[in-house]
Amino acid sequence: MKNFTKGFIKENPVFVLFLGLCPTLGTTGSALDGLAMGLATTFVLVMSNLFISLFGKLIPDKVRIPSYIVIIASFVTMVDLLMSAYTNTPGPNGEPSLYDNLGIFIPLIVVNCIVLGRAEAFASKNTVISSLIDGFGIGLGFAFALVILGSVRELLGNGSLFGLKFIEGDGILIFVMAPGAFLALGYLIMIMNKFRDKTA
Amino acid sequence: MEYIIIIISAVFVNNIVLMQYLGICPFIGVSGKVDTAIGMTGAVTFVMVIATIVTYLLQQYILEPLDIGFMQTVSFILVIASLVQLVEIILKKVSPALYQALGIFLPLITTNCAILGVAILAFQKDFNLAESVVYAFANAVGFGVALITFSGIREQIELSSIPEGMKGVPIAFIIAGILAMAFMGFANIV
Numbered sequence: 001m002k003n004f005t006k007g008f009i010k011e012n013p014v015f016v017l018f019l020g021l022c023p024t025l026g027t028t029g030s031a032l033d034g035l036a037m038g039l040a041t042t043f044v045l046v047m048s049n050l051f052i053s054l055f056g057k058l059i060p061d062k063v064r065i066p067s068y069i070v071i072i073a074s075f076v077t078m079v080d081l082l083m084s085a086y087t088n089t090p091g092p093n094g095e096p097s098l099y100d101n102l103g104i105f106i107p108l109i110v111v112n113c114i115v116l117g118r119a120e121a122f123a124s125k126n127t128v129i130s131s132l133i134d135g136f137g138i139g140l141g142f143a144f145a146l147v148i149l150g151s152v153r154e155l156l157g158n159g160s161l162f163g164l165k166f167i168e169g170d171g172i173l174i175f176v177m178a179p180g181a182f183l184a185l186g187y188l189i190m191i192m193n194k195f196r197d198k199t200a
Numbered sequence: 201m202e203y204i205i206i207i208i209s210a211v212f213v214n215n216i217v218l219m220q221y222l223g224i225c226p227f228i229g230v231s232g233k234v235d236t237a238i239g240m241t242g243a244v245t246f247v248m249v250i251a252t253i254v255t256y257l258l259q260q261y262i263l264e265p266l267d268i269g270f271m272q273t274v275s276f277i278l279v280i281a282s283l284v285q286l287v288e289i290i291l292k293k294v295s296p297a298l299y300q301a302l303g304i305f306l307p308l309i310t311t312n313c314a315i316l317g318v319a320i321l322a323f324q325k326d327f328n329l330a331e332s333v334v335y336a337f338a339n340a341v342g343f344g345v346a347l348i349t350f351s352g353i354r355e356q357i358e359l360s361s362i363p364e365g366m367k368g369v370p371i372a373f374i375i376a377g378i379l380a381m382a383f384m385g386f387a388n389i390v
Contacts, residue, residue, distance in 0.1 A: 018225075018228065018369060019225075021224040021225055021228065022221050022222055022223070022224045022225070022313045025221040025224060026220070026221035026222075065281075066278065066281055066282070069277055069278065069281060070274060070278065073273050073274040073277050073278075074274060076273055077270060077271070077272075077273050077274055080273065081270060104222075104317055104320055104321060104324075107272070107273045107316070107320055108222075108313045108316060108317055108320075110273055110277050110316070111277065111312070111313040111316050112313075113225060174381070177384070178218060178219045178221070178380045178383075178384070179218075179377045179378070179380035179381040179384065180377070181221065181377075181380075182373045182374070182376040182377030182380055183373070183374060183377035183378075185373050186369075186370045186371070186372070186373030186374040186376075186377060187370070187374075189369055189370045189373065190365045190366055190370040193365050193370070194365050
């Protein structure tokens, strides 16, 4: 159980460990994009943790990092093909599809430090079951961080949440653009720091 | 003329770090000092250009003729990982001085998503070999411009008084946000 819950607050990959920042900033223009990216990463993380904990003992120590990368890259390719098949329909008013929104960040899951980090630091040393739980926990913690950041940015920038409009008008457009991503994440990390200091 | 447009667009308008969010990890991680920022920029430029050339050739002469485009992610990341190793070994032999200078940054580059990102983007934009090389180089310069500017600002920030909770990473993100806002001024110039 501890392996599962640690990913949310205590060892949250984004807010505490500062890993996987590129997709965090790049795919959180809306809460839905963030959620999709988080779930895609969770899938890769769980599957790669599973396979690495299964075959970890068979892989010679010297070539373990390249082997891990190949395992991870295979699952990333699967996610990429699946998402291009099922999430590639443009919206009713010609909005870009989910697949287009995430764009280059789907193949880039392969260089997400979280995935390789868990493989090296956890899955290669632990049992299959605890590696699976660890993958789920960290993956959902990542998704959780992405949804929070995506919600904040969408709410401030567009006045909506998961596509449902709450506030009329345009909102503070800067938050859905590049600078807003940095600013929102900076403030969120500050709030998280305050929060953790109090509970600790 | 096309090349100039590619360069201006990659360095300023679509700056790889501040506008496309690639390579954030080294951007936040090694930007404490201007010297290390310059070293990192050198290593990234070197690997990015070579990696883009090699992946371009791989795509054109192996993946496309065999019709196995879906292997792109797997093959590109393997090529980049082994390339970084190779560059490290060759540099150690050929130019120990350069190796000393770039040394510690080279292994970090494998996990720099900017390298793989630029290789894939160059393919998605249908560039030919010369354009890909220019594109990779321009992106590396853009990375350097952002990284070195940012590290200069961070050196100054060290000396000023910041609210307790903002110290370290949060203030770095706020600075990056303001820097990105400045770069937005370049929008629509090409």
